[in-house]
Each structure stands twice: as C-alpha cells, then as structure tokens.
Amino acid sequence: MPGAVPYFAASGSGCRYRDVDGNEFIDFMGGYGPLVLGYHHPEVEAAADAARRLGSAFNHPTSLLVELAEKLTQRIDFADWAVFAKNGADLTTWSIMVAREVTQRPKILKIRGAYHGTHAWCTPGHGGLLPEDRAHIHDFSFNDVAALEALFTQHRGQIAGLILTPFHHPAFADSQLPTPEFVATCNRLCRQHGALQILDDVRCGFRLSTNGSHTTYGYQPDLAVYCKAFANGHPISACVGRAPHKPAASRVFLTGSYWNDPAPMAAALATLDIVARDQIPQRLALTGQRFVDGFLALGKKHGLALVASGPPAMPYVRVADDPSFLRTQRLCAASVAQGVFLHPHHNWFISAAMTDADIDDALCRISRGLESGIP
Amino acid sequence: MPGAVPYFAASGSGCRYRDVDGNEFIDFMGGYGPLVLGYHHPEVEAAADAARRLGSAFNHPTSLLVELAEKLTQRIDFADWAVFAKNGADLTTWSIMVAREVTQRPKILKIRGAYHGTHAWCTPGHGGLLPEDRAHIHDFSFNDVAALEALFTQHRGQIAGLILTPFHHPAFADSQLPTPEFVATCNRLCRQHGALQILDDVRCGFRLSTNGSHTTYGYQPDLAVYCKAFANGHPISACVGRAPHKPAASRVFLTGSYWNDPAPMAAALATLDIVARDQIPQRLALTGQRFVDGFLALGKKHGLALVASGPPAMPYVRVADDPSFLRTQRLCAASVAQGVFLHPHHNWFISAAMTDADIDDALCRISRGLESGIP
Numbered sequence: 001m002p003g004a005v006p007y008f009a010a011s012g013s014g015c016r017y018r019d020v021d022g023n024e025f026i027d028f029m030g031g032y033g034p035l036v037l038g039y040h041h042p043e044v045e046a047a048a049d050a051a052r053r054l055g056s057a058f059n060h061p062t063s064l065l066v067e068l069a070e071k072l073t074q075r076i077d078f079a080d081w082a083v084f085a086k087n088g089a090d091l092t093t094w095s096i097m098v099a100r101e102v103t104q105r106p107k108i109l110k111i112r113g114a115y116h117g118t119h120a121w122c123t124p125g126h127g128g129l130l131p132e133d134r135a136h137i138h139d140f141s142f143n144d145v146a147a148l149e150a151l152f153t154q155h156r157g158q159i160a161g162l163i164l165t166p167f168h169h170p171a172f173a174d175s176q177l178p179t180p181e182f183v184a185t186c187n188r189l190c191r192q193h194g195a196l197q198i199l200d201d202v203r204c205g206f207r208l209s210t211n212g213s214h215t216t217y218g219y220q221p222d223l224a225v226y227c228k229a230f231a232n233g234h235p236i237s238a239c240v241g242r243a244p245h246k247p248a249a250s251r252v253f254l255t256g257s258y259w260n261d262p263a264p265m266a267a268a269l270a271t272l273d274i275v276a277r278d279q280i281p282q283r284l285a286l287t288g289q290r291f292v293d294g295f296l297a298l299g300k301k302h303g304l305a306l307v308a309s310g311p312p313a314m315p316y317v318r319v320a321d322d323p324s325f326l327r328t329q330r331l332c333a334a335s336v337a338q339g340v341f342l343h344p345h346h347n348w349f350i351s352a353a354m355t356d357a358d359i360d361d362a363l364c365r366i367s368r369g370l371e372s373g374i375p
Numbered sequence: 376m377p378g379a380v381p382y383f384a385a386s387g388s389g390c391r392y393r394d395v396d397g398n399e400f401i402d403f404m405g406g407y408g409p410l411v412l413g414y415h416h417p418e419v420e421a422a423a424d425a426a427r428r429l430g431s432a433f434n435h436p437t438s439l440l441v442e443l444a445e446k447l448t449q450r451i452d453f454a455d456w457a458v459f460a461k462n463g464a465d466l467t468t469w470s471i472m473v474a475r476e477v478t479q480r481p482k483i484l485k486i487r488g489a490y491h492g493t494h495a496w497c498t499p500g501h502g503g504l505l506p507e508d509r510a511h512i513h514d515f516s517f518n519d520v521a522a523l524e525a526l527f528t529q530h531r532g533q534i535a536g537l538i539l540t541p542f543h544h545p546a547f548a549d550s551q552l553p554t555p556e557f558v559a560t561c562n563r564l565c566r567q568h569g570a571l572q573i574l575d576d577v578r579c580g581f582r583l584s585t586n587g588s589h590t591t592y593g594y595q596p597d598l599a600v601y602c603k604a605f606a607n608g609h610p611i612s613a614c615v616g617r618a619p620h621k622p623a624a625s626r627v628f629l630t631g632s633y634w635n636d637p638a639p640m641a642a643a644l645a646t647l648d649i650v651a652r653d654q655i656p657q658r659l660a661l662t663g664q665r666f667v668d669g670f671l672a673l674g675k676k677h678g679l680a681l682v683a684s685g686p687p688a689m690p691y692v693r694v695a696d697d698p699s700f701l702r703t704q705r706l707c708a709a710s711v712a713q714g715v716f717l718h719p720h721h722n723w724f725i726s727a728a729m730t731d732a733d734i735d736d737a738l739c740r741i742s743r744g745l746e747s748g749i750p
Contacts, residue, residue, distance in 0.1 A: 006434075006435055007435060008435055008436060008437055008438055008440075008441075009430065009433035009434065009435045009436070009437050009635070010429065010437060010438075011429040011430055012429070012430030012431075012433060013430075017430060017433060017434075019435070020437075020438055027434065029434045030432075030434075031431070031432030031433055031434055031632070031633070031635065032432075032434065032632065033632065034431075034432040034632055034633060035431070035432060039430045039431065040428075040430070040431075053415075054385065054386040054387070055384065055386055055387030055388075055392060055414045055415070056387075056406070056409075056410070056414065056415075056608035056609070057405075057406030057407075057409040057410060057608040058384035058387060058392060058406055059381075059384065059392075059402065059404045059405075059406055059407065059716065060381055060382060060383055060384045060394070061383060061384070062383055062384050062385060062395075063383050063385075063395055065383075066383075086461040086462055086610060086631075086633075087461055087462070087465070087631045087632055087633075088631075088632055089631065090462070093494065093495075094493075094503075096503075097495065097502065097503025097504070098502075098503060099503075100503045100504075100505065101502040101503040106505050117631075118469075118628050118629055118630060118631070119468070119494070120468075120472065123628050124628060125626070125627060125628025126626065126628075127472065127473075127476040127623065127626030127627040127628065128469075128471075128472025128473060128474075128475045128476040128626070128627040129472070129475075130475065130481050130510075130511060132507040132508075132510045132511065133507075135505075135507045136505060136507065202632075227632050228632055233431035233432040233633065233636070234431070234633070235461060235610050235632070235633040235636065237632075248502065251500070251501065251502030251503070252500060252502035252503040253493050253498045253499060253500025253501075253502065254493055255493060256461075256462040256463075256464065256492075256493070257406070257407065257408065257409055257462055257463055257577070257602050257603055257610070257612070258406070258409060258461075258462075258608065258609070258610040260384070260406065261608070261610065341434065
C-alpha cells in the first residue's frame, strides 16, 4: 500500500513502535511473529545480555545449547533430540532432507499456499526457479482428506514426508483451522505409509500452547520446526525429532555461521520459561478474542461486513465480499493512519505485551479510521 | 579428534577463549571466520548495543539498512545495490537463483570441493539428496582453464552463472591461489557467454582487502556474497550486485525472520569502518606471515616436514606426505593440548586481536607440543 504504511522503523517498546517520522503504531505484526512478548522484554534481554558478555560466534557451542535441547525435549512430548539454526527455512528445508534420508524416498507432500520459507522447493515467489526444484513436491488443499488419500495412493512407496502448518495461514486468504478428520487422516496415512510427518510450527509455535501446536490440534509429528516466538526476536530456530530418526538426521549436513552464538539460546531459554510461567498462550487467546470481538462489533457499528478467521492469538480480519482485497487494503490503511499497524493479506499476531487498555485503544483508533467509511 | 579438542566453549576475549573445563586457547579459527577483530571488540559491541536499545525484529528495516547498503555500494567498486540476510548460504543460494532469473538459463558452474553452504545444490554432505538437486550444477577443478572452457562450450547458451571463491579453500586439502590466467578466463568466459560471475566472498571478504576480495585477484563479479568477517560475529550476510540485474533480483523472493534486526547492521557498519581505518587486511597479512614463518621454522627445528598454503591472513599448515591427514591431526591435537586451537582439515583465520606477542606465545606452545614428536 505505497504511501499508506511506514517504510522504516525507528524504535519499539512493549507492543508499540515508532517509524522514522515519529508516528507511533500499536503493533499487530510483531516483526511477522517473533515479538510474542513485545519489544525489549526485560527478562529475555537480561538473559541474552548475560550470555553475550561471555562471547559470540564460538568454534563450539556453549552449555546453553545442551540446556536448550534438554528443555525442548522435556517440553515437547515426542521430541528426543533437537538441532538449532537461524531461520525457519534453514530447518524446514533440512527437515525434508531428513525425511528423504530416513525413508530413502524422494516425494514431499505439502499444503497448497502454505509458507515454509523462500527456498526453491517452497518459495511463494516465481523468479529463479527450475522445474527440477519441485519435481518431487506435491501440493494439496488444506483439510482435503480425499486429495491427501489420493496422493498417498498415487505415489505409494515414494513419499518421504508430509509437511504441514498446524492450521492453514496463507497470504491473501482466510485462515483455516484443521478438521479433526484431517488431523486423524494425516496421522493415519503417515503411519501407514512410513512417511514422516513434519510440523512447520514456525509461525504458531508457543502461541497456541506452551508445548508445541501439535498438542492443540492432535497431530503426531515426527519432526517439528520452531522459530519466531521461540526467542522473542533473537535469531534462532529449532528442529526436534524422534529417537529412531536421529542416525539419519545426523547424516544430513547442517551448520552455519554464528550458529554457536549463545545469546539467542539464552533468549530462547528465557522465552520458553516465561511462556509456561505466565501462561502466555491463554493470555494471547483472551487478548485476541477481545480484539476480534471488538473489531467485528466496529464493523456492525459502521455498517461494514467483516470476516474473521484464525485462532484469536493469530487473528485475521478482512472486509467481506472483497476478492481483490482492495477494500481490506483500505481498511488496513485507515487503521495504519490512526496508529494501528495491520497487514491486509497476512494473519496478525497478538503480543503478550498488549493489555486490555491497549486493545481498547487500538479499537478506538480503528473506529476513528472507519468513521469516514471504507470505499 | 575425539578427546583431543574442546567440546563446549565458555567465554572469549580478544583472540583467546576458554572451554567449560577452564582450558584457555589462542583461537586460530575465530568461529570459523566471523571474529576477525576478536571477541568483544568494544567499538563493534557499543554500536550493536546502541542499535539493540532501539528494538529488534521490526516489521520494517531501520535506517541502518540504508546506511549499510550505501556503505557497501560505495566500498565495493561494481556494487549498485545490496540485500541482507543471516547466513552465507541464504545468499549463495539466492544468488544462483538471481543468475537463473537474469539469464533465463538453468546451469551453474562451480569449483569441485568449494564450500558454498549446506543447501542441497552445494552441501558437502551426502544425506537427503536427490539427483534433481544437482541436475544443473557442473563442477570443475579450481585453476583448470581447459575444463572451464570445455564446460562453457559443452553447455553453450545454458549457463546462468559461475560461482567462485576468491581462492580455493577446500577442506581436507591445501589452499590454492588463483593463477592470473584462471582469473582472466573466468572474466572473459562469463562476459562472452552472458553468464553471471558470482563471487562467494563469505570466508575471505574484508580479510584480504578492505573492498572485496575480487580486487585482490582481479575478478570482475556481477554478484558477491559477504558474511563472517562482515560484522565480527553478529548474524548478518550481504549480497551486492550490478544495476542491470536489479529488476531480475527483485523477482527472486527473499525474506526471513529477524532480518530487519538493526543490531547486526550496526555491527557491520562498525566493522567495515574499523577494517578500513585500521587497515585490518594489511595487519592480518603481517601477523599471519609471522605465524606461518614461525610455524615452518618450528617444523625445521623439530625435523617435521610441513606444507603451508593459502594467503597469510587465512593460512593452513599440514604435515607433508600425509594423505590420510592422521599426522596433521596429531600435530593439531598436540597444539590444542598446549592451548593453541588449530583445525587439521580447514584453513585457519588470523584475528586482528592477535599481537606479535600472541603469535610468539602460540609458536612457543606449538613448539612444546612438537617436543615429544608427531608420530
């Protein structure tokens, strides 16, 4: 939305940030997810600072890597081991290679329109791709049990893994929660065909539950990838897996510059503790529900039909009957003009730094934005 | 070398670090490259701290991104634009996609044994790979002008790019400097065939020269990737390119969690300034030469034939006539036991935090390690 949104950030605190022109925004994106506790959470920053004083990109990991792996394997029911990287895509890509190595099969099933990163096998972009990049990637629609069954039948004995997000959170479309039948079918078909179930919990992880989003919906993953809310903005991602797959996982080479840096590991340890101690997922759900209910009520008040989707912790609200998203863009632009940062084509993120007063402030501002109507 | 090397780091300062058992090491790896100025460089840390106080993973970049892009395009002669990521591999992979998008051709030529990251098209690992991952990747030996000519002839009209490291720094082999004929041939063939020349300057950048390693050897790259020494251990990588390729580059989707974090950008700005102001490449060359000369003299003194290779800033010394690397492993293990961290199969990294006294201390320790002989 050229001209309607900030281009450069200047500073952030709690659930608010300022752009370089001094405009303040209540932040419903949180860096596209990482800032689940808000900017500058004092405990997370203190933990990272303490680790940083020891050093940065060492030749070896520090003991914090062991602590973090142990915390994850204790927290995540199916997890027997963990590896760490920087980006979500580092590990979604690695996880499909692990599935191929475990099964010695080539094919990966994925949800059409799901985002797993910018690598060639999954990027939503179109530039620079070759047909070979996706020769063994097969898409199907979220919740489409028949299509999933058909793929498993068609490619019998060739399917290495099924990669899923816990719920479907595509860009330019409503979010969709999984049906119980879909979850059960994913679990059954992976088990039946010896394919690995890979949960891309990058966007949802530690927002919907304290112990992995598979527990929210009933998935039985073999591998799960975490990032974003994992360390409240510090650069780290994680993949956890089951013991039988550890030897194969060890054969898929994985490393990167700076990966031994202890500060993000300290931040992740602190964030995981706070998420559990302060029951962050429950708070996000309550805060998000207040926001969504209030937003829909504003639509009624101003005569604008709205559609809300997604779990309240990661809501998405759009204008009804708006296939071009033009009116939804105008709705978000009007909100941004009043100091509420909303994205017109991507789910939003509730932050634990948001109080009821912040939500009411946001709703009041959005209401002002709606006063002159959304053409 | 199980049992002979530290497993977990505890703290670092300048050119030395301690493991969790309290053993101190003079560090000739520097986190496999990033710590070009040593641990906790005060100016770099102050710059990163100041940026960190503003916020972390914003929805938008801060103005530091613009400053850093401008500094790179001023510093690097051929660079008209810059993008930033976290790891080197984020951008070596992106750069081959850009070359494919620019040329609308599939094939990439690369040096056999060169390391460009862990992604499937280039990983040195063997697990989880498919034939399709490398269907259009063609290897040839560094400095082999005839082989390069033959590939350009064989795949005429199909070659998108040639990816190179400035000198050849393989694992489990000596480093090789490029011949003038090889550099001239790379430049000529890329120009003649309309293929992009991609310089993977991840490991060498800002160590051999202040303005990109292509200036050291005479390469004429179209794209260059920087990481490691770029920000003294803070997680950031960069790719720069020429103006005519900007539209195609813009079509190759690129993003990642935490990529707008201003602290690593502030660290990169400070590091680039210090590298130029303090003539770091010259200092690394002098310090490295003192180390290599002293190391070879120790070999003579102790009757151990040694082979040194690579530029002095990134030296590699091994035992002569040691195809299994077993004696080189024992040499490095003996040095590690005396508190000098050396890697037996990978080039080393001189740090600007090393004084002549540190080098002499390291040589004295290595000499003690050699006293009982290397079986």
